Amino acid sequence: MSLVENLFRNYGDFKIDIPSWEILDEGVTVLSGPSGSGKTSVFRLLIGIETAPDFRWMFKDHDLAKMAVPQRRLGVVFQTLDLFPHMTAEENILFAAKAREIPPEQSFERLQELTKVLQMTSFLNRPTSVLSGGEKQRVAIARALSGDPRILLLDEPFSALDQELRQESRALIKSVIEKEKIPTVLVTHDPADVEALANKVSILRNGSIVEDRRIR
Amino acid sequence: MSPRNLMRSALLVYLVFPFLFLLSHFHITNWPEWRELLWAFKNSFLQAFFSAVFSLLLGTWVAFGLISFTGGFRRHYRMILEILCLLPNFLPPLFTLLSILNFIDPFPMGIAGITIAHTILNFGLVAVMMANIIENKIGSLAELAYIEGSTRWQFLRKAFWPLLKNDIFLLTLFIFAVCFGSFAIPLIVGGGKGTTMEVLIYEKIRLSSNWSEAVVLAVIQSAFIFAVSFFAKRGGAAGPSRVVNLRILRSFSGIGALLLIMAFGFLGYVQGVVEGFHQISAFYELQSPLLWNFLGSLVMGILVGLLAYGSLLVIAYCWPKAWFEKFLSGYMAPSTALCCFAFLIVGTNESFWPFIKIPLAFNLLCLASLHRMGWDGVLRSLEGQITIARILGANSTQIFKEVLMPQISKRAALFAGVAAVWACGDYSVSRILAHRDVTLAMMTETLMSGYRLGLATVLSLSLVACGVICFFVMVGVGNVFSRKSI
């Protein structure tokens, strides 16, 4: 269990106010809530691209909040995916491994594994700019995982996909997370995501967690 | 200090160097007379304001014409039209001005005159920039609005203005800053209102040798632009780039306006070239200097281009940082004369030094313009990728080499190519910093100051050729480095 504490930030017309919040060590912790409830702000604060003064995030004896962004070693997938369009899928994935200075043989092995699990063989060598939405999303997840992250953070990862693809994608991600046994924070407003993936769900409203329950 | 902070600070010091140096070299003993200052400021402000507004209006109209040419073979027409739009940027302003005066006769002097001249000089650049903004930022929306049956007026009111108002403000600010620092045009066509801040600075240096007041004026001028830029908000984000149908906005009359202005506006120039050809035999005895000065222009243009390319990449390497971004979007270089004198006083001016000092000075003078012309937009559009790369653990060098460089190298080279084109047409900087005519532009000016306007006009054609070569060399450099960095 990692513990988020003192996550306070005043944006003027809006406040994030989370005195304490537990994130599961295994499985998916879903942060859900309506639009404008502050989910993305919490997500950005966790990653470190926005700061909160007294914020603590204890993860296995490390306070991630005190670390610089790259040192937190997080795997992140934004809603916009932000793949590097000039690189192929493979180059995107290996980029993160290189960034974490993972030896090339190891990262290549990992690439093979992820390619298999996420079914990416057919488009691995294609530039990401020409991939379909679902393919892009798989590359983004593989990229997030290839750097051997402590925690995987996903911000509305299914929102750009159509209904049918969403189902398929949820199943795929679920299998990866289970296989990798990586703690995951999923930010979503879609009850179907909660239904399919959550081991724990926290409901955010007006910047505060109003409900926090384990599901399975 | 991290390499990024170091480079950021180095760039900052380079850009403020003329101010710091001149302020320390010429101790401020007295303050300019208020009345004089206010008068010059008012003139600068009014002429720059009207010039920016009219350049924007005419430029937008022409942009509506340019966006009619997208996709397929039409792209080639678009390129020709864009070169036509940028033609005034290829030539020393005096040639353009003489052509404009030929076209509009009698020419209204005063603020109206300055506004007309600046508008004709700048509307093409605005048009090219505006067309890009429209396509990249509201292209898809315009397509959708057209499909849903919106009228042009509705779209302009409900989407174009609300979504692009920040971009429009930034574009206006860009032209405003360029016109605010204009020198020769207000003097020639400004009538009584021709005393602008820039003219006053020159007056202080030349007539009264009053350097401290000149420096104070330059600081006030730059501080004003800096303050105005604080009101500027970021432009809208660019959408995915694809060919869109912009029927709701496009207007062929914009192309008509462009062709009309260029045809009449440059008729005088063409006439000048034709007249100059009668005396072309005079060039025979000057083959050697012509060749050397052509090489000089090429070298100078390419050096400026390379320096601008390097500076833009340094900016990218240091991106993003809020204060740095604010500084760059608000920065205005001191007047040309002051900036050049700062470089002149530092160190020696012998041997190869002019070839170092001129590009350094020129780059300093034009870097802020290049940044405002769209480099900031390029970098902003990549912020998402920079963020994710940082989160994934990449260091600045990896981000720069693998994420940014392949995506921005070509664009940086395009901007640097523009700087190289400007450098080819400039003689004001090199006139102060070089000991003899080393470029074609300097030679052109020497010809003009010795009755030979016709020959100077013919020679200015070679400036265009030189500018085009430098531009394509820079495009090549950009391509090479973008491939190399993958």
Place this chain on the structure above:
Amino acid sequence: MKHFILFVTVVFVGLFLALLNKNDETKPQEVKPTLRVFGYSSFTGQWGPGPGLKELFEKDCECQVQYIEGSDSGILLQRLKIEGDSLGADLVVGLDQFDLQKALSEQKWRELNISGLDAYDEVKPALQNSYFVPFDWGVIAFVARKGELNQPPRSLDDLMEPELKRKIAIEDPRTSSPGMQFLYWVVRAKGEDEGFKFIQKIMDQVHSYSPTWSAAYGLFTKKQAKLALSYVTSPVYHQVEEKNNDYVALEFKEGHPIQYEFMGIPDFCKNCELAERFVNLMLSDQGQKLIMQKNYMFPIIKNVKEGTPFADIPQFKTLGDFQIPPAQEVERLLKKWSEVRRGDGT
């Protein structure tokens, strides 16, 4: 790709080195002394007298001449003031009478020992000071195209004729030497009070006050203006170079101002003796002829222009009574001019 970069780099560096080498050709190859002459661009440039004088001088001076270009005379003076001896100028060429006082107050100059010149009467007063000597002179006049004006002006007052409304190209006195000459012309011809009233009135007649002579003359040759403030010698240029006899300088009854171009040797000169010899060359028959033909200005010594088109230029009545105007006086007049200019409603 590596080969391409290597190729481009080698070509570029080659060009650069060739260019540096070319620019250094004026530098001493051996131990020859170098005379450094600081002048404005149209003097030192290819069409100016500079290259010819250099060639003549180097024939038997056992030295090299190196020109340093300094934009216009205003910038030239500023550079002298700021850079001082680091500029390394042995001789300064191209100051006009309005610059002299400032040059004297800001810089120490060597006394020149010039005597025995068979100079024109108009030049003699300008030879009276000990530090600067003129190397050419020009009579300021308005130039027109023959037959274009119904009534070509014969006096300053005639400039107010309706047919000249917005058709006179004049230089701005703040940035250009002929512009300053015009201001001085009006003030001397009419007295200060009347003169500034005239300046006020002529604002309506003037097409524009250009920052440089070339811009004003360009407006005239491009037919934007019917009159340009230039030199009596200007029509000769068109006659000689363009075989065009359509241009004419107009004589005014008030008498015309004379612009002298001076040279002087700064006290910090390193090759002072060479500088003096160069001054002598510029004042010799040969030097004077070259300057006249390239600068389209009058020579200061007699008998040089005989047999050339310059000899046929009609003698205009001049203002005479040469004086070196005090710098403060020049500044005061310019301030006053600026005030009037600001009041111009256009």
